[in-house]
Amino acid sequence: MSSALEATGLGVRYRHTWVLRDCSLSVPTGRVAALVGPNGAGKTTLMHAAVGLLRPALGSIRVAGQAAFVAQDKPLYENFTVAEMLTFGRRMNTHWDDEAAADRLAGLGIPLERKVSRLSGGQQAQVAVTLALASRPDLLVLDEPLANLDPLARHDVMRSIMAEVAGRELTVLLSSHVVSDLEETCDWLVVLNGGRLQVSGDTEELLDGHLVLTGPDDASMAGTQVVSASRTGRQVSMLVRGVPPLDPRWQARRPGLEEFVMGYLRNPESAALPKLTGAGA
Numbered sequence: 001m002s003s004a005l006e007a008t009g010l011g012v013r014y015r016h017t018w019v020l021r022d023c024s025l026s027v028p029t030g031r032v033a034a035l036v037g038p039n040g041a042g043k044t045t046l047m048h049a050a051v052g053l054l055r056p057a058l059g060s061i062r063v064a065g066q067a068a069f070v071a072q073d074k075p076l077y078e079n080f081t082v083a084e085m086l087t088f089g090r091r092m093n094t095h096w097d098d099e100a101a102a103d104r105l106a107g108l109g110i111p112l113e114r115k116v117s118r119l120s121g122g123q124q125a126q127v128a129v130t131l132a133l134a135s136r137p138d139l140l141v142l143d144e145p146l147a148n149l150d151p152l153a154r155h156d157v158m159r160s161i162m163a164e165v166a167g168r169e170l171t172v173l174l175s176s177h178v179v180s181d182l183e184e185t186c187d188w189l190v191v192l193n194g195g196r197l198q199v200s201g202d203t204e205e206l207l208d209g210h211l212v213l214t215g216p217d218d219a220s221m222a223g224t225q226v227v228s229a230s231r232t233g234r235q236v237s238m239l240v241r242g243v244p245p246l247d248p249r250w251q252a253r254r255p256g257l258e259e260f261v262m263g264y265l266r267n268p269e270s271a272a273l274p275k276l277t278g279a280g281a
């Protein structure tokens with residue numbers, strides 16, 4: 001399994017403050033990886049380090065091939081038309097697929113002669129993604145591509161990204177605060193919390209390896225590895241790792257993605273990380 005992105009012992013600091021500490025992760029080629037975490041967790045910082053916009057103080061982060069980055073505040077010139085943005089992109093990039101970009105925009109019904117400022121938020125996001133894709137990257141890094149978009153536009157942007165991944169060997173790393181948007185499309189999950197990596201792995205394997213247990217708060221928890229728990233009255237609901245408990249009063253089910261992420265974020269001390277033995281293992 002080859003990696004499109006690999007970080008080993010990554011540490012980043014701004015002046016004297018560490019904002020990423022000891023992050024080791026690997027995203028396999030061809031995956032759509034979701035990067036989630038609360039405000040200030042270090043998601044943008046990790047993306048900046050991945051695409052070479054900042055240099056780590058410790059460890060390393062490596063992309064196999066070319067990366068393209070779409071920043072949070074869509075890097076478009078408001079007074080340019082879409083066609084002028086394409087010309088700009090062509091001049092700024094050594095690898096550039098004009099035809100693919102024009103085809104993609106035509107398929108999305110975005111007129112080339114329209115000014116960027118006259119496009120909807122969803123169309124601007126699509127233009128920014130199209131420009132990034134036109135540079136033929138191996139890794140597409142998108143910082144909150146769905147921010148400020150309505151649910152339909154969020155769905156359309158995600159679906160169009162999936163179509164690109166299906167069409168070629170492209171890996172995507174995208175951050176979002178809306179975990180439910182990622183459920184259908186992201187098959188790799190990275191959770192950052194307070195500058196530390198909490199979770200990194202195949203989404204289905206992670207969900208299959210955990211249970212949500214609900215039961216009375218005096219039920220025995222023997223043999224269960226609790227990620228986090230919340231109480232309502234005399235009932236306890238817990239996210240646990242591994243095997244079901246012995247106490248028959250527990251009801252067990254597979255967690256949804258949002259429950260899983262929330263369960264880990266509630267307890268920053270818990271982690272679900274693969275054992276990395278050297279780079280890329």
Ligand SMILES: Nc1ncnc2c1ncn2[C@@H]1O[C@H](COP(=O)(O)OP(=O)(O)OP(=O)(O)O)[C@@H](O)[C@H]1O
Nearest residue numbers: 014015019037038039040041042043044045046177
């Ligand atoms: N240029 C900078 N100088 C100093 N501190 C910074 C700088 N950029 C980010 N930080 C700090 O680094 C930490 C991580 O910020 P980062 O933007 O990576 O988080 P994030 O997870 O992307 O947050 P959000 O979800 O709010 O976008 C924060 O505490 C932030 O204040």
